[in-house]
Amino acid sequence: MKDVSExxxxxxxxxxxxxxxxxxxxxxxxxxxxxxxxxxxxxxVCPDVNTLQELADFFGVTMDYMTHHHTEExxxxxxxxxxSAVRRNRLINTALVSVFFWTLAAVVxxxxxxxxxxxxxKDMFGLGDxxxxxxxxxxxxxALPFTSYTVFYYNWRWGKYTRRTPLSLVALWxxxxxxxxxxxxxxEKGWELWFILFLGIPLTVVFIFIGFNRRRKxxxxx
Numbered sequence: 001m002k003d004v005s006e007x008x009x010x011x012x013x014x015x016x017x018x019x020x021x022x023x024x025x026x027x028x029x030x031x032x033x034x035x036x037x038x039x040x041x042x043x044x045v046c047p048d049v050n051t052l053q054e055l056a057d058f059f060g061v062t063m064d065y066m067t068h069h070h071t072e073e074x075x076x077x078x079x080x081x082x083x084s085a086v087r088r089n090r091l092i093n094t095a096l097v098s099v100f101f102w103t104l105a106a107v108v109x110x111x112x113x114x115x116x117x118x119x120x121x122k123d124m125f126g127l128g129d130x131x132x133x134x135x136x137x138x139x140x141x142x143a144l145p146f147t148s149y150t151v152f153y154y155n156w157r158w159g160k161y162t163r164r165t166p167l168s169l170v171a172l173w174x175x176x177x178x179x180x181x182x183x184x185x186x187x188e189k190g191w192e193l194w195f196i197l198f199l200g201i202p203l204t205v206v207f208i209f210i211g212f213n214r215r216r217k218x219x220x221x222x
Contacts, residue, residue, distance in 0.1 A: 004046065004067055005044075007067055007068055007069045008066055008067055009041045009046075010041070010069065010070075011067075011070060014070070015061070023041070028160060029159070029160050030051065030054065030161050052066055090158055093154065094150060094151060094154045098147045098150055098151070101143045102140070102143045102147070104143070105139035106139070106140075108136070108138070108139030109136045109139050110136075112135060112136035134185065138185060142178050144174045145175040145177075145178050148167070148174045151171075152167040155167055164211065165210075165211035168211075169204060172200055173200050173204075176197060176200040179199075180193070180194070180197055183196060
């Protein structure tokens with residue numbers, strides 16, 4: 001076990017140096033202290049399985065790679081990609097996926113307007129002919145939570161841990177609002193079902209509790 005801890009510690013140190021990160025910068029990304037990172041790199045403490053997987057994802061390696069010895073030269077040669085280029089590529093990937101959702105929403109909007117020409121639409125909001133635009137916009141309503149989940153996912157894999165709870169709450173409330181909007185458009189006087197929005201309150205408390213509990217667990221480990 002000690003040999004595994006030493007291998008993990010050595011790999012963390014070499015991968016960190018290859019990315020030109022300080023112990024403090026790596027600690028900030030995973031919500032630890034630089035003291036905890038130092039313990040890992042010296043083999044005194046081994047990260048738990050979940051954290052080790054997150055480290056592997058962050059550095060772009062496998063769990064098997066993290067638990068076996070490699071020379072410092074081979075690590076630096078293989079993983080010394082320009083950090084700014086890596087961040088730029090990740091931002092581009094996030095943007096492309098988000099654009100896909102909004103493009104799909106635009107397609108749904110256009111298709112709904114075309115189909116509504118031959119299909120009578122029940123006006124529940126007193127908008128007259130403009131009611132068809134309201135119904136057609138449902139794609140844009142759902143594009144928001146999907147975009148939020150995309151940003152959360154990429155941040156979960158490569159971003160800072162401290163952003164996870166805020167981003168998860170944004171995704172949660174975007175989903176709740178999208179559900180409310182969908183129900184409002186589908187049910188007679190659905191706009192009166194405003195209490196649906198209260199579904200987000202207990203879930204918000206749960207998300208905040210999970211984030212706080214995880215931080216406390218990290219503090220105890222350190």
